[in-house]
Amino acid sequence: MNKLTYKLQQFMMGRNGTDALSKASMALAMVFYVLSILTRSNLLYLITIFGMGYVFFRIFSKNISKRYTENQGYLRMVSGVRNRWIQRKQYKFFRCRQCHKTIRVPRKKGKIEVTCPICGKKKITRT
Ligand SMILES: [Zn+2]
Known part of the structure; x- marks a missing residue:
């Protein structure tokens, strides 16, 4: 053994x-x-x-x-x-259209403008 x-x-x-x-x-x-x-x-x-x-x-x-x-x-x-x-309940996740990095934003803030921290691309999204 x-x-x-x-x-x-x-x-x-x-x-x-x-x-x-x-x-x-x-x-x-x-x-x-x-x-x-x-x-x-x-x-x-x-x-x-x-x-x-x-x-x-x-x-x-x-x-x-x-x-x-x-x-x-x-x-x-x-x-x-x-x-x-x-x-998933506190944050919304999406991908930046320009650099494809995942971005996290807090939920329940209404319509906000998000600036990508990597490439600076702006996007308006509903949270
Ligand atoms: Zn980006």
């Missing part, structure tokens, strides 16, 4: 292992797997196979810095979506 654990540790040395992105990808693959069973869809099953392939590729990958960057990008995206969801 200990020898096996040791061998597994040796094998995983210098590899990425599981991270938040692999866990999320695995959960998503499981969703597709259940859907493929329920709908008897070969396409959904194929997506499951590719999804699991991607998960194993990430776990066993030796390019740790690249996988780390991908994981950080995923975590940034998730926290952005979560923050918007939590703040």
Whole structure:
């Protein structure tokens, strides 16, 4: 038992292992797997196979810095979506038409003129 654990540790040395992105990808693959069973869809099953392939590729990958960057990008995206969801009643979010940056303005202020803090583009919006 200990020898096996040791061998597994040796094998995983210098590899990425599981991270938040692999866990999320695995959960998503499981969703597709259940859907493929329920709908008897070969396409959904194929997506499951590719999804699991991607998960194993990430776990066993030796390019740790690249996988780390991908994981950080995923975590940034998730926290952005979560923050918007939590703040959705106090703030209105929209994208600047010129520089595509997300702008946040307080709600219930009526019609206001918003100036983009990045590029200075003005926009009149209803909050
Ligand atoms: Zn802008």
